[in-house]
Amino acid sequence: MMDVLEEHLDEATFLWSQWERALVSAECDLQATTRREERLLAHLDGLVVGGESAMSELLLPGLTTDESERISASTFALLAGNGAPALEKVLQVFDMGEAVQRTAVGRALELSAKNELEPVLRRRLAADDKALQLMAFQVLAFRGEVPQETRKEWLHHDDAEHVIAALRDVRPLPRDIVNGLLPQLLVDPRSGVSGAAIMAGLVCGTRMAWNACRRVAEEGGPGRRQCLVMLALGGDEQDSEWLVGLLRQPKLRPDVLWALGFSGQSSVADACLEWMDDPQVAALAGEAFSAITGLKLEGEYQRVPEETEALIPLEQEDLDANLVPPPEASLPIPVRSTVEAWWRKARKNFERGIRYLRGSRLDTAALLAALEREPMRRRHVLALELYIRSRGAHAVQTRAFMGRQHAELAAARAARTSFSMGPFAKNFGN
Incomplete structure (x- = not known):
């Protein structure tokens, strides 16, 4: 039995890491992430079924490791299947653990459905430890439970x-x-x-x-990167053209291309073509172009990856380097010539001054649909746009478990409200 429980914890640790990575992935969408989450929850349920044996021999020791995903998985399983003693042990680590342990426990607390958490976290808002105060507030804010x-x-x-x-x-x-x-x-x-x-x-x-x-x-x-994104999705056509001008600045180019992918302007799609030959930003240019026009960068429109470079000799290798590739590393590299040829034919279907998403006009319904279909990496910005345009009426917590996200999306759809997708300057008051 213990071998089975150990396997559950090992798999839950691995899948927790994979799930967190999926939340910012350029390849995964909501459906794919949901499937990954279901596997994670199945293994966590297996640990809950393990009862006292799993708690004492695996989960409690799991709280004190230096592997954040194992700490989070152990915390979540302890809270899901055990009573007050388990909560007390979890809170001891939350109160006095190392930074990595506190953060990992906090992440599990954010996601836990345990009702008893709110009062114990509120008490920690008055703790002498500033870091503990801030962590408790963060968890409560994620759960929507901060006292006004x-x-x-x-x-x-x-x-x-x-x-x-x-x-x-x-x-x-x-x-x-x-x-x-x-x-x-x-x-x-x-x-x-x-x-x-x-x-x-x-x-x-x-x-x-x-x-x-x-x-x-x-x-x-x-905060400039986020403000560039806000200018892209909340500005007008002139703002998009100004952002395009920033592409001449190499240091800003990656952030600007990321922002421009949310502008929806056909003139931006024109500008993206120019940077599809630049190996430093070609993938980002392709991502922005695809987000606006709807062209899938596959087949003839995608460059075949080159052969993997030879291994670096051990004595030259940076052992402190982060080996986890960033989300944009998985983006397809466009073939400019074929993309440009496609755009010459498709360009006539796009009007200047209109925001597009995947080739269709962007309205309230399209924004809600995008939150179900777009790559996870882009959903964080789209959820923020929904939140801003609805004046805070519709919040989708894009780092929560999928059950909560689906419920929040369903509530937004059920409200049947429509809000302006025009420039912020026309809709904002004093």
Whole structure:
């Protein structure tokens, strides 16, 4: 029996890692990620069935390893199948463990369905340990359980990290905060505060937040990558053309191409062609082009990968290098000539000034459908757009288990609301 339980934990550890990677994958969509998650949950259920034996011999020791996925899997299984003693052990690691252990336990707490977590996490918001306070707030925010009075207190906190955490809570800011405190936070000199205030302000539909977002996109500084994305999806055709101009700056080119893929403008598709021959950004240019036009980069439109380079001698190898490839590493490399030939024929079907997604006009229904079909890597931005355009009415937590995501998408569809997909400047108030 113990051999079977060990196999469950080993598989759950591996699949937890694979599932987290799927959430940012350029290849996986919601359906593929759901299948991966189902396998993960099956092994976690196997550990729950193991009862006391699994808890004492595998799961409790699993909390103290240095492998984050094993800690998360052990925590989740302990919370799912055991009572107060297991929760107490989990909280001991959450309270006093090393940073990697706390973070991994926190991730499992975010995903756990255990109802008893809210009160014990709330108590930790008043802990002497600042790191514990912030971690508890993060978990509660992910679960949508931060007390509103606590959030308001944190928004006025002297510590920047507390303010940033409160700004990033999943709910829109209270109206009195928007009218009173937000203007100060948008120009706050503390590191990271103004960037978080911009995103919170955009959800509330405030023009001052949009203007601040523009300034960061134009002038640079922390948070510029996200502001470039906001300018692409919330700007007009002129904004897209301005972003295209930034492609002449090599350091900005990857971030700008990522942003332009959300603009939906046919003029951007034209610009992407130019960079399909650049080995540094060809894949990103192809991703943006495909997102706008709907052309699948496969067959004649995809470059055949070259032979793997020879192994680097051990004495020259960087042993500290991150061996996990970034999500964009799996993107197809376009063949510019064939893509360009296709575009010459298809171009007539695209109107200037209209936003497109996969070749179709982007409206409310198309945005909701995209959250079910688009690669996981792109869904985080699309969910943010839904959240902003709905003024915080429809939040899809794209790092949650699929059951929650499907329920949040179903609620958004059932609401049958339609909101403007036009430029933010036309829809935002003062």
